[in-house]
Amino acid sequence: MTVRDVKDTLKARVLTGEDLLDQEVRSACGSDMMSDVLAFSKDHSVLLTGLCNPQVIRTAEMLDIVCLIFVRGKKPDDSIIEMAADRGIVVLATGHRMFSACGMLYGAGLRGGAV
Amino acid sequence: MDDAICLTYDISPDDFTRAGEASSDVKKKLKQMGVGPEAVRKVAIAMYEGEINMVIHAKGGEIRVEITPERIVMVLDDVGPGIPNVEKAMQAGYSTAPDEVRSLGFGAGMGLPNMKQYTDSMEIDTRIGVGTKITMVVNI
Structure with missing residues (x-):
């Protein structure tokens, strides 16, 4: 799936990285x-x-995380969004809670990697 | 070694916002040098965890990074309380970080275990009330 699919699944807003949504x-x-996150995260992750x-x-x-998703309606301040923009990281925001957002992405086929 | 590149960073204490700047710089430089992505990732994660530790547990310190064609050596030298029980500190989930640090997203007790996991060797030399020196090596 692409970052755009993630965004559509969560009906998320793009805070930065509108031009980077086709990444895998x-x-x-x-x-x-x-x-x-540092212990368990995999390549090409959100x-x-x-x-x-x-x-x-x-x-x-x-x-090298490609996309950050702030859940529960959290709104990072401008300096944080700017930092992400400088590093080419897409930032999305959704009102969904963590559990729901994870479940929606899992339902759409995204996985967390092997245990 | 003739072709070794040495980088030195001062890590300032209590400046949580800036913590990670040194690791970020090393990551960029290694990428520019054409070091493979797997080694860059290992160095970045291990050094970042160490750098965060120096800010939250110690009173800052110095990080020296030596890059040769064969390996990357990171020496994290802090002025801090020392680690009373290294064996415990190495256990996944064991943490002495205060609640304030947890609210910042750290203190899960994964710092030292992560550093060990992502490096090819790690040595801890710690003295109570004096400081801790951690030497980590990632082979290229």
């Missing part, structure tokens, strides 16, 4: 704990999180 997405990870601070962008940067 192979797996997803949902967490508010960045160390857990990250769903409710945490809104610069370290979310840094974590995504270290892992």
Whole structure:
């Protein structure tokens, strides 16, 4: 699936990276704990999180995460969106809660990678 | 070694917003040098976890990175409280981070285990009340 499919599935808003929506997405990870993301995340991932601070962008940067999804209607401030834009990371926002957002993406065929 | 490249970074304490800048810079430089993506990813994750630790647990410090065609050596040298029980600290899920750090998305007790997981070797030299020096190697 592509980032655009992720966006459509969640009916999410694009906060930055409108021109990067055709990138491939192979797996997803949902967490508010960045160390857990660093431990388990895979290549070409999207990250769903409710945490809104610069370290979310840094974590995504270290892992080459293609797309960040802020759940529960969280709105990152402009400096965070700017950081993501500088690094070519798509940022989406959805009002869905973490569990629902993950379930919708799973239902659409996205997986979290092997245990 | 003649063709070694050395990078040094000062890590300032209590500046959570800037934590990760050094790792970000190393990642960029390694990519520019044409180091393979798997090695770049391992270095980036291990160093970033270490850098975060230096900001949240220690009073900052210095990171030195040596890059040769064979390997990348990271030395994280902090001025901090030291690690009282290294064996415990290496267990996945064990954390001494305060709640304030957890609310920032860290303190899941995965820092040191992640550093070990993503490197080919890791050595911890820690002294209570003095500081901790962690040496990590990623082979290219």
